[in-house]
Amino acid sequence: MDEFDRRLLNRLQQGLPLVRDPWGELATELDCSAERIRQRLQELLDDGTLTRFGPMFDIEQLGGAFTLAAMTVPEERFDEVTALLNDIPAVAHNYRREHAFNMWFVLACPTPEGITQSIAEIEALTGLPVLNLPKEKTYHVGLHFPL
Amino acid sequence: MTSTLSLEQQQQLRRLLENGLPLTSRPYQAFAEQINSTEQAVIEHVKDLDQQGLFRRFGIVVKHRALGINANVMLVMDIEDERVHQIGEALGEAPGVNLCYRRPRRPGWPYNLFCMVHGRDRQAVEAHVIELLAQHNLQQRPHHLLFSTHAFKQRGGRYNQNKTGTV
Numbered sequence: 001m002d003e004f005d006r007r008l009l010n011r012l013q014q015g016l017p018l019v020r021d022p023w024g025e026l027a028t029e030l031d032c033s034a035e036r037i038r039q040r041l042q043e044l045l046d047d048g049t050l051t052r053f054g055p056m057f058d059i060e061q062l063g064g065a066f067t068l069a070a071m072t073v074p075e076e077r078f079d080e081v082t083a084l085l086n087d088i089p090a091v092a093h094n095y096r097r098e099h100a101f102n103m104w105f106v107l108a109c110p111t112p113e114g115i116t117q118s119i120a121e122i123e124a125l126t127g128l129p130v131l132n133l134p135k136e137k138t139y140h141v142g143l144h145f146p147l
Numbered sequence: 148m149t150s151t152l153s154l155e156q157q158q159q160l161r162r163l164l165e166n167g168l169p170l171t172s173r174p175y176q177a178f179a180e181q182i183n184s185t186e187q188a189v190i191e192h193v194k195d196l197d198q199q200g201l202f203r204r205f206g207i208v209v210k211h212r213a214l215g216i217n218a219n220v221m222l223v224m225d226i227e228d229e230r231v232h233q234i235g236e237a238l239g240e241a242p243g244v245n246l247c248y249r250r251p252r253r254p255g256w257p258y259n260l261f262c263m264v265h266g267r268d269r270q271a272v273e274a275h276v277i278e279l280l281a282q283h284n285l286q287q288r289p290h291h292l293l294f295s296t297h298a299f300k301q302r303g304g305r306y307n308q309n310k311t312g313t314v
Contacts, residue, residue, distance in 0.1 A: 018205065020176070053207040054165075055193070068248075096297040104293070133250040
């Protein structure tokens with residue numbers, strides 16, 4: 001990652017201008033060509049540094065629901081349970097963490113009922129109880145990584 | 148609603164938007180061609196969606212691990228109910244705290260305030276969290292640092308692709 005990448009990604013984390021030619025507008029700001037921006041973004045998408053860009057819908061505003069959930073998975077079953085969860089589309093993220101609750105995942109569903117059903121399905125599939133921790137209040141959301 | 152798009156075109160556009168903006172010089176023109184509309188109508192509709200608060204953000208999704216941001220900790224704390232709002236607001240504004248939520252306590256789970264802190268390495272993140280706790284006088288409150296050791300799945304929430312399916 002060079003200085004241009006850093007400037008480009010830091011700028012894009014603040015959002016894309018909502019205009020006819022967003023890359024052209026960014027090019028003016030960053031003093032480079034729009035072609036260079038598009039080419040570099042394609043490379044960063046291809047190598048997996050970026051997953052995508054554009055609008056991220058707030059699924060709660062659209063009637064959908066999220067929750068954070070956790071399980072205590074016995075060590076000898078960890079890989080098996082990971083594979084089971086990874087096949088469930090409602091599982092958006094899944095992290096191993098250092099705690100007796102060692103598997104932490106985010107469920108994202110089109111409806112609040114979908115969360116309840118997904119938890120029941122995961123409990124049935126794995127035979128393990130799920131700790132469901134839906135958020136009660138948001139104090140800050142601002143995933144921003146200064147580069 | 149001032150949009151001139153039909154309901155069907157609006158749904159088509161949402162699906163296209165979820166997949167991201169095309170890397171062409173006129174991305175909204177490209178969308179317009181796909182839904183048989185005009186660039187102007189597409190831009191107007193996207194602005195409407197934005198003003199209605201339907202977007203969490205409009206930018207990029209970085210795979211932070213690909214950028215060398217390898218340490219991520221979930222700091223969980225048990226804060227008295229009467230103080231949790233005030234502490235949540237203060238920690239939510241603290242530098243380095245990317246997410247801050249209040250969540251319910253459960254049997255066997257005594258913590259009600261959650262903060263995510265990311266950084267390049269574990270020592271730096273740990274030092275930062277210890278400093279945060281000290282600054283807010285929270286060292287004596289029950290708390291725990293849950294470092295993540297593996298990410299098995301990371302994707303953006305997709306909503307418009309499959310409205311009926313639950314899982």
